Amino acid sequence: MDSRVAPQPTPGGYRILADSALRDYLGRLPAIAARLGGLPEAWSVTEVGDGNLNLVFIVKGPSGGIAVKQALPYVRLVGESWPLPLSRAHYEHLALTHQARLAPGLVPAVLHHDETLALTAMELLEPHIIMRKGLVAGTCYPRFVEDITTFMARTLFLSSDLAVPAAQKKEGIAAFAGNHALCKITEDLIFTDPYRKAEQNRWTQPYLDATAARFREDLDLHVAISRLKLKFMSSPEALIHGDLHTGSIMVTENETKVIDPEFAFYGPMGFDVGAIIANLLMAYFASDGHERELSERQAFETWVLHAIETVWTEFAGKFLALWRSEAKGDAYPAILFEGAAGAARLERERQGYLNRLFQDTVGFAAAKTIRRILGLAHNIDFELIEDLKRRAVCEARSLHLARTMMLDTPSFPTIDKVTKAARALRGWQPDFSR
Structure with a gap:
């Protein structure tokens, strides 16, 4: 392939x-x-x-x-x-x-x-910097969560069937359908190549050799990633950015700008949200490798974990608010939910929708993490850790959590379960002899 x-x-x-x-x-x-x-x-x-x-x-x-x-x-x-x-x-x-x-x-x-x-x-965005570079340096961005959740909630909801008539949505799908070459890159580099022998794959050798081999042999993982790939290919839920990571965001402490949407197409919403959460998780795990003194980055790591939690909760809150005020699409027609009983039932359905979207988010976050460690294009979060063994430890922790998130997604019903699992792995020392 x-x-x-x-x-x-x-x-x-x-x-x-x-x-x-x-x-x-x-x-x-x-x-x-x-x-x-x-x-x-x-x-x-x-x-x-x-x-x-x-x-x-x-x-x-x-x-x-x-x-x-x-x-x-x-x-x-x-x-x-x-x-x-x-x-x-x-x-x-x-x-x-x-x-x-x-x-x-x-x-x-x-x-x-x-x-x-x-x-x-x-x-020209000045004095903005690429967010990933700031995270490597241990910088906190107090405005980031507010801005990125507004961006995701509005771009995703307002291009979905919940907000626009079916004909308009289909026209949008058609307008981006020709971007299939970029989609093909995602389909292969994220959902296929890390799980097979591919010439362009790389990882931190020799420490992750055995881990990479296990991922190539893990059929349960292959089924899970294939289900995510199918959803990516067949679920045109909204206009997604398609490459929404901390290298595609420019920031100051007071402003956030999202750049580089060349992978945009109509796809599953959880792919964008999962990408943000994955990159924050990787920043958290990589932080240990950038420490020069014990616990010097503790305040930064606390902020990152809080950002992960509030990215989801703020996004979900804004998405629901838009659904309640801007539901102009053909999905969930209002005439079917009239009266107090209908309104209450629709509200329960909205919560169920967000629950399902969160499960997609968890799975896609796992996929984005794995590709950045075992695939072609890596993150400087890890790559700038000069000590290879120390880098591999940080990456192994990320992979351990990502595998669990992908194979046992229902065990993460809420975002705090994800951050709790990340904290628990912070002190785990992988055995590279196996």
Whole structure:
């Protein structure tokens, strides 16, 4: 199995822009030139992309700055041997437009988009940093939970059958259906490759060799991940971000911006929520590896666990509030739930819906964790732990919890059960001899 797609012809006029070529291009855009100020030859252009797929530039002039993202016709992490359609830039722009409407202020403003060049210019987020980098440093973000739960509740609920008529929902599904190459990456790299021998897989050797082998042989785990994969492929519940992790969020202590929605499509809501919870769990487990002195990061770890709990509770509360006030979709027609008895029954159904969504969240969180340790693309949360054995201990704890969450999901009926299990594993020392 290979996530790679056949090479796609690049559109006429496409070229990779850098330095002087990018300056010249931007200089011909009056609104962008005015925002930057001065003459193009005086603008600074710095390539800062540290992701897996694209080029990202920071362009600054005397009056201001912008961020410019351009898709490459291949996966940047691997190179030209892994071609990838440029159309992902189209879907990212489309998703940013939808998200800006549904969750205003929580995504960067789009200033310009060029379909032919697969290029988007956006507001420059300063002094924001990638959230994952801040978590590695042990920084707490007091605004994060409020913002990310608003983003998820509004983008998910307001694009679902609960909020929009069936015809509008189907049109939305159709608009993103062509983003299947990015979906294929997710389907393989998250739901298949970590459980088989795949050339691009890697892990912290030799310490996790036996663990990786057990995951490849665990048929119970293979059934569980296959069920999650099927749900990912066949449940167009809402417009999901599709890659919502702490590397796709830029933050300050007072503001949160969600970026990089190029994996967006109509899929299961729990995939987005689970991704956030998984990345916070990994930040918690990795924290031990970044300690220089015993318990120096205790306040940070307490904050992370509290953030995990409140991400779910705040999201659920906001989702329910939207359902009570913005239920304009064709699902659960109001005429079937008239009167006090009907209203009470509908409210119980809403709670049941959230309970089922939480179970999806737990499973997808487990899947996202496992892929980041045994698959292709890893997290700096773990990768920046220089002592390999210490890193492997942190990763083994994460894998232990993830496996339990995936195989025994009903034993986590509430979010506090997840954080309690994480705390219990904080002192566990894995035996790497087996």
